Amino acid sequence: MATTAKTSAYALLLRGINVGGHRKVPMADLRALLAELGHGDVRTYLQSGNAVFTSATRDEDALATGIGQAIEKHFGFTVDCLVRSGPYLRAVVENCPFPAADLAGKQLHVTYFSERIGPERLASVDAAAFLPEEFRLGECELYLYAPDGLGRSKLAVALSRPGLTKGVVATTRNWNTAVKLAEMTGGHA
Structure with a gap:
């Protein structure tokens, strides 16, 4: 019988995107990218770089680093990323x-x-x-x-x-x- 790892909810906070037409990250693309990385229940809030997702990974810094690398590869620019847990x-x-x-x-x-x-x-x-x-x-x-x-x-x-x-x-x-x-x-x- 397969066991499912318990997931936790996190918020992704991106710094300085979609401001004045620069460093554009469409929220639909961000949702798709997070889902491709294996995160679940992906939702975004507003256009200013807020996303919520679930993950079995417990390391917020590792999540932020992985997401940041994926954003750079996909969009072609670096973005500061913070990942914070629901309880925090x-x-x-x-x-x-x-x-x-x-x-x-x-x-x-x-x-x-x-x-x-x-x-x-x-x-x-x-x-x-x-x-x-x-x-x-x-x-x-x-x-x-x-x-x-x-x-x-x-x-x-x-x-x-x-x-x-x-x-x-x-x-x-x-x-x-x-x-x-x-x-x-x-x-x-």
Whole structure:
């Protein structure tokens, strides 16, 4: 009798695709590519590089590396990829240090990092100078409260300076997307 390996749900977060007509990755092509790699229950969310899939592989870094290599081979350019588990994504939502229920989705953002960064990396950012904007560092994520939205956030610009996250893949999603990805991965954890 054949046994089936237990699968877990993951979200794939691609950085910097489909922006201004550059580095185009059609979501139908991304879904097909993930399925070709053997991942199941593949779905995408929006056009900004969010996909959900199941896999028997438990190594998020290995999944991200494999998907990144497949994207480069298929589309002809490199894309930073992060893969995060359903339980991790739910924890990000549950541990939000800001009153998410009281805020519009455009006011709250999560930057996901490829690894833990310590507060010393962000020590040069004078948080008081950017009030009422605020940020909080989580496990492998940063929460950003930007009351006027990300596009007008001076704190977001300061936090994205080269050097603060040197050597770390970072990609940001608004709160609505963070919640949706947690929901989409919730049934398979």
